[in-house]
Amino acid sequence: MPGGGSIELGRIAGIRVGVDASWFLVLFLITWSLTSYYGQLFPGRDTIAFLLACISALLFFTSVLLHELGHALLARRNGIGILGVDLWLFGGIARFDREAPSAGVEFRVSAAGPLVTALIAAACFGAGALLTTPEEMLHATFLERVDVSELTAVLAYLAFVNALLLAFNLLPAFPLDGGRILRAAVWRLTGDRDRATRFAAGLGRLVGLALVAFGIARLVAGSLIGGAWLLFIGYFLYRAARDEALRARFGEPFAGLTVRDVMDHEPVAIPEPTPLDRAFEDFFLRYGWPWFPVIDAEGRLTGLVPRKAIDDVAHERRHELRVAEVMAKGGREAIEAISVPTDAPLERLLASSALVRLGAVMAVDEEGHLRGVVTTTALRRLLRRDGAALAT
The missing domain is CATH 1.10.287 (Helix Hairpins)
Structure with a gap:
């Protein structure tokens, strides 16, 4: 699934919206398929068919985005932090900083997206029915070849694809929305998430x-x-x-444990003003690690510096440059992608792509100060200690 590596498009209601690289592939495939479809509806008008395909593909993903924003806004209203919404190969995904605290919240957040999709499908069908007749719009919605205008054809496609999206998402299969709604119901009945x-x-x-x-x-x-x-x-x-x-x-086995319970409370970090030659000798040569977290004067996490960033600098220039000049940066989203709050539940670590990509994740407090590091080694040690064999 996409994560911190997506391309940011902007923010809606303060929520980061991005696209994964795989989204461009599916956008091309949908546009290509729709060009053929509209070409059959409007023969001899290839340019119009292509333009309608582009518009329809973008409006479809706008529908997907609204679906995910429905989840995100309901989650935020119920006190769940939003890491962002990403469009990718299979549509979209809203990323939260933690699980729903109750079955009721799980149900409301899970149902919000399908509700938005149902409203979009109904609105498109209703608008098309006003432009033609309900019977013709019904035929057009099932992608039958009927004599309708270009606008009606686009509305019919959007009604169809959103209805299809709704039906698929409501399958009782976790982690689809229908599966999450089912989980909420079972959670409410059993009291065991x-x-x-x-x-x-x-x-x-x-x-x-x-x-x-x-x-x-x-x-x-x-x-x-x-x-x-x-x-x-x-x-x-x-x-x-x-x-x-x-x-x-x-x-x-780890219910109630937080990141603070498993993190290394004495993280090794490089201050931003450190010259590259000192960073290389005092940190990379001493510890042998491939990267280090970087902190500012107040101890806040500001990024990472990989050894390659120093290796790429000529030896005679390393005393001139500072770590802050070569470190990997990327703003707040990049910091969120490699860090986790110290008071977050331990299960939150499973949603961290940094743990897989880097082998560790940085633990920060509410002000962003680096307070610890959690490594995959520490987690494996904890699993062995408590006898949690995930593979069995």
Whole structure:
């Protein structure tokens, strides 16, 4: 899934909106497919068909963005922090800084996105019905070839694709919205979030396998693109459900623990004004690590400096340059991607891409001061100590 490496497009209501590199691929594929579709509706008008395809593809992803913003805004209203919303290969994803605190909040946040999508589909269908007739709009919505205007054709496509998106998202397969709604219901009945997650994730794996089987059947039947797409989606859903089940099993033995309980309370960091020659000798040669966190004069985390950044500087110039001049920067989002609050629940670490990419994640307090470091080694040691065998 996309994370801190996405390209930022801007902010909506203070929420970061970005796109993953994979989004450009799916944007191209959808535009290419729609150009063919509109070319059949309006034969001999290739330029119009291409323009309608571009507009429809962008409006579709606008719908996806609104869907995810529905989740994000409801989550923020219920006290859950928002890391951002990203568009990627499979549509969109809203990233939160923690899990919902109750089954009720989980239900409301999960249902917000499908509700937005349902309203978009209804609005597009209603607007199209006003431009033509409800019967013709119904035929157009099912992508039948009927004599409608360009605007009506776009509205019909948006009504269709949002209805399809709604139906898919409401499948009772975690981590889809329908699976999250199911988890909220089971959570409310049992009072056990991890048990509810395992149940919903089990259904998610079954649905994923069913989609894989259906995709293989389509491939055998000769539908290469449709079959491959179903196969890909099914495999992704299966893997995502499996990972969520593992996340739930991780949370059971460590319920109540926070990042502070497992972090190294004496992190080694390089101050920004440190000359590169001193940083190389006192830190990289001494400890042998491939990177170090960088802090400002007040001890706030400001980024990372990899050894390569120093290796790329000529030896005779290293006394002239400071760490702050060669460190990896990227603003608040980059800092959030490599850090986690000290009081965050331990399960939050599983959502950290830095833990996989760097082998560690920085623990910071509310003011952004570096207070510790959590490494994969420390987590493995904790797992062995408590006998939590995730692979079994």
